Amino acid sequence: MHGESRWAAVSVVRILQNEKYKGDLLMQKYYIRDFLTKELEKNDGKLTQYYVENDHEAIIEREIWDAAQLEINRIKEFKRNHQIRELGSSSLEPFYGKIFCGCCGGRMVKKSRKKCVALHKFRQRKGWIL
Numbered sequence: 001m002h003g004e005s006r007w008a009a010v011s012v013v014r015i016l017q018n019e020k021y022k023g024d025l026l027m028q029k030y031y032i033r034d035f036l037t038k039e040l041e042k043n044d045g046k047l048t049q050y051y052v053e054n055d056h057e058a059i060i061e062r063e064i065w066d067a068a069q070l071e072i073n074r075i076k077e078f079k080r081n082h083q084i085r086e087l088g089s090s091s092l093e094p095f096y097g098k099i100f101c102g103c104c105g106g107r108m109v110k111k112s113r114k115k116c117v118a119l120h121k122f123r124q125r126k127g128w129i130l
Contacts, residue, residue: 022065023058026051
């Protein structure tokens with residue numbers, strides 16, 4: 001894999017959620033809460049935000065960016081309606097989706113309250129991997 005460029009999914013999602021890539025600009029997303037420590041805080045309505053359309057040349061066509069927003073929102077709504085959680089989002093299971101098998105790369109899954117097993121064992125029994 002040396003020399004190959006691969007896009008991480010999180011990078012693509014960040015691009016698709018950032019209006020700058022379609023040529024727009026949202027000012028004051030964050031503000032400096034304390035000028036001495038230069039601590040940033042997300043602007044949740046405390047300060048006025050300004051949205052400028054066509055501020056600069058777009059990297060992604062507006063129609064494609066808008067279509068991606070519709071798809072992102074559709075997926076979020078589907079997950080919400082079907083109680084599907086994101087990997088690692090459970091405070092009750094802090095390692096959910098974060099530990100992977102060194103043999104097959106499969107996600108570690110909880111089998112019971114007392115015993116956890118690797119997903120690759122299930123795959124081995126089914127004959128999916130050697």
